[in-house]
Amino acid sequence: MSTWEPVIGIEVHVELGTASKMFCGCPVVFGDQPNTAVCPTCLGLPGALPVTNGTAIEWLARIGLALHCRIAPFSVFHRKNYFYADVPKNYQISQFDLPVCVDGWLDVTADGEEIRVGIERAHMEEDTGKSLHQGSGGRIHAATSTLLDFNRSGVPLVEIVSRPDLRSAAQARAYAQDLRALVAELGVSDARMEEGSIRFDANVSVRPVSTKELGTKVEIKNMNSFRSLERAIGSEIDRQIGVLEDGGAVIQETRHWDEEVGATKGMRTKEGSSDYRYFTEPDLVPLEMPASTVERIRTDLPELPADRRHRFGQLGLDSHLVNVLSGSDPDLRRVFDEAVALGADPVISANWITGEVTAVFRRAEASKAEVRIRGSDLAELVMMVKQGTLSSSAAKEALSGVMAGEGSPREVAEARDLVQVSDEGLIGAAIDQVLAANAEAIERLRGGEEKVLGFLVGQVMRATGGKADPKLVNALLRQRIT
């Protein structure tokens, strides 16, 4: 029995969150009353013409640059012809052989291994309307009628096509998640899978290990979460291996992932449906992107997730902490960066951010309460613990006070009387008192009865009202007794 290697490529569609649609002035909206954000152009009325949304093109270049693509100085739109009820012109304005972005890559970590996924292209197109099949649980075959909503028609849609560089379902999931995070980071889309503003299709084939020739690929659609993407690809890999090991052949087709059944299902393939008769869109002039514009967009790029992970690693965070911190809320990550810049220990700061701060933040977010913490607060908190001014439990209490808006950690600690006594003179005086009253205990300790130390520490803590730094008390006691 031979072993098989899966080969996976991912196609991603991202709806851009520009103010207006790709080729008309209608607003980009989600969830509005059907057919309220429409005009002659996005309804495909006779005589209407498209006008390119320049912001959308710049945002596409932003995505392309973040994916290390080359930005074509000259690119053109094509018409992709196919009849479908929610495609109002029965062609989609898309790009064919001259896309805006080509030849990039994205580094992805999956199963502890870093892989570089090639990006073949990223191009601009327009979204279709939505078909709402009535009386059939949303299924077209049993529908009694279909309603059409064109609010989504003409929304700018970026298609990002990876090279077939992924070798497992887990890698595919990691790529999809990282790409989503990247797009969200760029601020060009909500990138919400559940709203369909980011959609993933996978091309899957398998081949015998250590062969070069690609197997027949199958396109998988209808994966609505990262989990279903991973499951669908895994299931499809198993299916294809099963077919091949039974001596069969994989058929090139499009298959739908059925979440409930947990398997992909073949769709009825239409003959000749793959000939889209692409030709240059005569209603639009070619797109030109001067080098100066590309440079401006490049300069405006935020720190990218992969670069940030690398930076976190260099600060001494282990890979687990890097992952958790990278996945944290951007506002909290900013607090972390500010605290570290102010000299706070990165590992301790990261533990605070990913632990207690996130916990408070989530509780507060759930109750819609305002959360107030600045980088300087975190730096101060870390410093106070390090200096022994706050015990770790007192620090947690101080933090909750800070995040409730009661002031800086020091102000909260003072107001709530949380400050540890670390003054050697004060503690020394208390020790002297305790030792004077417990001569017998000292003798027992000197005789080797170690547990007595705990009793003495307790006495000193009591004498200081519980505010002395226990470590310091311990150390000073030993000093005096030995």
Add this chain to the structure above:
Amino acid sequence: MSLADLTIAEAGKQLRSGQATSVDLLEAVIERASFTEAQLHCYLTIDHEGARKAAESADRELAAGTDRGPLHGIPLALKDNFCTRGMTTTCSSQILAGYVPPYDATVVSRLRSGGAVIVGKTNLDEFAMGSSTENSAFGPTRNPWDPERVPGGSSGGSAAAVAVGSALGGFGSDTGGSIRQPASLCGVVGFKPTYGLVSRYGLVAFASSLDQIGPLARNVGDALTLFEAVAGHDPLDSTSYPGPVPEMRSDLEAGPKGIRVGVVTELSGEGYEPAVSTAMAEMLNRLAADGAELVEVSLPTFELALSCYYLIAPAEASANLARFDGVRYGLRVDGETVEEMMARTRAEGFGPEVIRRILLGTYSLSAGYYDAFYGQANRLRTKLIREIAEVHERVDVLVSPTSPTVAFELGAKTQDPLAMYLSDVCTIPADLAGTPAISVPVGLDHQGLPIGLQVMAPALGEAVMFRMARAVEERAGFTARPAMAGLPT
């Protein structure tokens, strides 16, 4: 003489001197139409109510001292492939029967804001595909010079209306000659501007890279006036020319002296009616006598222009007409599935010529054929553009007949698409090249049918083109009107 027979310039003078009102002008053209429509069928829709309101408003404004310019109060005819808000726009197709657009084409809104009175919408070959206005789902238009003959096409309705006086001027669209060829056959002036000078927004597309809106008028001056009212950049049309419209009036009367006139060898000889060739030769002699410099020029690619056109235009049309599917507007013929509904709607809604061109275009774009057909046609188009640019280093304008023949009889070519396509052999090159061209009537043949001369110029060369057209017009002294224009007597 009826007010319906005035030029736009004359009518404008009468409006401003108080000799006539816009309502008078409108009533005159509607009266003319009431005598001629039954026979000619220029109009698909006459907007009695809307036109009347617009005319009354124009009169009120003029009385109050508001003058919107040379088209203020002038009754005009628009081809029925211009979207007109609240007025049916059918493209002479069953698939759009009764369709009322919710918006005005840019040209229409510019005309309205210029004070023009839109009399109605004129007949055309379905979706502007044809050269005789016989391919109309609502019946043909006939030629006012001889109702047994076609007016040309596809803007036959506008051309015939302007010729007979059921409008003072009109607009059409030109994809392969659809303004100039009917102008020639109807004895009026027809002008196709440089591609991009007039917005296509709201013109129901036939072939987007070729379509261009232009005027039909009784003389060159009126054509220029109509053009000026609608020309200029439109942000709603990405292919609209962003620069200023060329200045065309200052040299209009400068005459032919010193103009280098290229006479195109390829647009002569076999297939050209003797009367057409003679009329052109006589005009060239007169121009030369008055100082024009005649140069024989050869543009070999012109021989291939027709084939090139019949690959590019249907390819674009196959996509442009895909939206007519019964889903959102227009005709719907029910079916068991959505696909079946679309197929039935299109089979019933489109006429045979439209279906022929959609099939042709779909085929030439198909995988495996693209390069041999559509790709090759585009390479040829590039070659043609270069050839024209090169010849214009030697000559200022090119001249040819507008059509190889005068108006032919109804039905003469309906069974022979290729013969029909040949009607546009002279006009197609300017569409492919995106250059301006105008047809000016130069005389009548022995049967009393008009003959047109075409003047072509380089892109944005409208000034020299109009100057030459005016020189031709002056020397032709063409004042004849179809007998029907005299009705009622």
